Amino acid sequence: MLKTANRVLLALLGLGLFVLGGGVLLGALDLQRHWDFDVPGWWPFRGPDDVVLGSEGRTRWREEDWWWPTVIAVLAVLLALLLWWLLAQRRHRLDRVLVDSEDGAPARLNGRTLERVIEEEAQALDGVSRAHVRLTGRRTAPTARVRLLLEPHADPARTLRRLSRETLAHARDSAGLDRLPSKVRLREVRHRAERAT
Amino acid sequence: MSANTSRQPTGDSDLSSGPGHAAPPADGTPEAAEGATNTKVIDGSGRSAHRFWSSRRIPAALAALLSAAAVGFLLYDVVAVRAGRNALRWRRRLAEELATRPLDDVWMIVGAAVAMALGLWLFLLAVTPGLRRLLPMRRPTGIPGTEDVRAGLDRRAAALVLRDRAMLVPGVQSAQVAVGRRKVKARARAHFRDLEEVRSDLDAELGEAVTSLGLARQPALAVRVRRPKKG
Numbered sequence: 001m002l003k004t005a006n007r008v009l010l011a012l013l014g015l016g017l018f019v020l021g022g023g024v025l026l027g028a029l030d031l032q033r034h035w036d037f038d039v040p041g042w043w044p045f046r047g048p049d050d051v052v053l054g055s056e057g058r059t060r061w062r063e064e065d066w067w068w069p070t071v072i073a074v075l076a077v078l079l080a081l082l083l084w085w086l087l088a089q090r091r092h093r094l095d096r097v098l099v100d101s102e103d104g105a106p107a108r109l110n111g112r113t114l115e116r117v118i119e120e121e122a123q124a125l126d127g128v129s130r131a132h133v134r135l136t137g138r139r140t141a142p143t144a145r146v147r148l149l150l151e152p153h154a155d156p157a158r159t160l161r162r163l164s165r166e167t168l169a170h171a172r173d174s175a176g177l178d179r180l181p182s183k184v185r186l187r188e189v190r191h192r193a194e195r196a197t
Numbered sequence: 198m199s200a201n202t203s204r205q206p207t208g209d210s211d212l213s214s215g216p217g218h219a220a221p222p223a224d225g226t227p228e229a230a231e232g233a234t235n236t237k238v239i240d241g242s243g244r245s246a247h248r249f250w251s252s253r254r255i256p257a258a259l260a261a262l263l264s265a266a267a268v269g270f271l272l273y274d275v276v277a278v279r280a281g282r283n284a285l286r287w288r289r290r291l292a293e294e295l296a297t298r299p300l301d302d303v304w305m306i307v308g309a310a311v312a313m314a315l316g317l318w319l320f321l322l323a324v325t326p327g328l329r330r331l332l333p334m335r336r337p338t339g340i341p342g343t344e345d346v347r348a349g350l351d352r353r354a355a356a357l358v359l360r361d362r363a364m365l366v367p368g369v370q371s372a373q374v375a376v377g378r379r380k381v382k383a384r385a386r387a388h389f390r391d392l393e394e395v396r397s398d399l400d401a402e403l404g405e406a407v408t409s410l411g412l413a414r415q416p417a418l419a420v421r422v423r424r425p426k427k428g
Binding site: 002003006007008009010011013014015016017018019020021022023024025027028029030045047048049050051052053054055058068071072075076078079082083085086089091150152153154155156157160161163164168179180181182183184185186187188190191193194 | 254257305308320334348
């Protein structure tokens with residue numbers, strides 16, 4: 001969700017900058033004459049002697065009653081949206097998970113506790129040096145982000161298999177969840193090469 | 198580098214030429230065999246070979262912060278002028294520059310080029326997946342409930358695993374492994390045994406190791422063996 005929003009907004013911003021810069025460059029190098037093509041009538045940059053924002057462009061609407069309120073409203077809305085976009089980038093961490101305890105009353109499980117349990121269980125796995133777990137998503141449908149630091153000579157595929165089959169499955173079952181979608185990143189402790197004896 | 202690899206072409210036909218050393222570590226064999234069958238299953242269904250897509254938090258936060266600052270200053274100044282104060286100097290200066298500098302002024306051209314480059318870069322950030330350091334791993338199959346696990350292996354970690362495996366081959370004194378997103382390049386120095394033998398052993402060992410990494414997409418393998426430098 002955030003991924004899509006970020007990518008769409010970045011693409012729009014990028015395209016906007018690209019078109020603006022390209023338009024100015026087109027006029028500055030007089031490319032429409034050199035390459036012999038026509039620009040539409042509303043195109044603002046007419047040639048090397050034109051300016052980006054002339055005073056008649058800047059003051060065209062200034063006498064109208066609606067101009068300043070509109071400018072202020074548009075800027076305010078834009079500012080609010082940009083701040084919202086900025087705040088949306090914070091990593092959201094789940095504080096508690098709602099557990100269906102099958103007696104009607106949903107129980108609440110502390111998110112930090114669940115994170116720590118998964119971390120400890122993952123660290124107990126063979127070949128895992130350190131584990132870091134974050135729960136995100138919704139309280140009724142959490143997702144886990146797991147980062148593992150493997151010890152030297154660990155087998156990544158086997159470690160992953162045990163992590164998903166044991167650690168994450170335990171966590172899912174003990175929290176009474178149907179699924180616990182997880183993203184796992186595996187890194188390895190840097191170490192020197194040594195000859196096996 | 199490519200010239201060297203072509204001088205010593207790697208071929209799958211060499212894989213069977215290392216029987217003398219074909220005793221892998223005790224736990225390696227079942228893993229590798231299982232991995233090999235999994236490859237076929239996954240390749241047939243085409244599932245889970247997706248790359249990880251970055252959520253582009255940092256570029257988005259930077260873009261949002263800078264745009265919000267620009268819009269905020271402009272809004273403040275517009276409101277201040279409406280309230281009867283004078284416009285701040287930067288805005289008068291900006292309006293004057295924009296209105297007087299012709300388009301073929303050096304600063305305008307440089308600014309336009311920078312804007313174009315920045316825009317292109319932002320657009321590329323938006324449409325490319327990123328996270329090039331993570332190689333997607335195959336999902337464990339056949340176990341209920343594990344389909345929800347998506348894993349990626351750091352390329353440097355893969356290189357370390359492969360280097361450690363390369364050091365197991367008799368005769369290898371030192372080894373360097375570079376893991377690309379599609380290709381694994383291994384360079385080794387062998388201080389005894391015939392170079393061709395060491396190379397075919399390395400081919401076999403690393404081929405098996407690459408399979409047992411459990412990657413969704415099997416990278417190609419290129420092996421080079423040389424004598425250590427004298428001195």
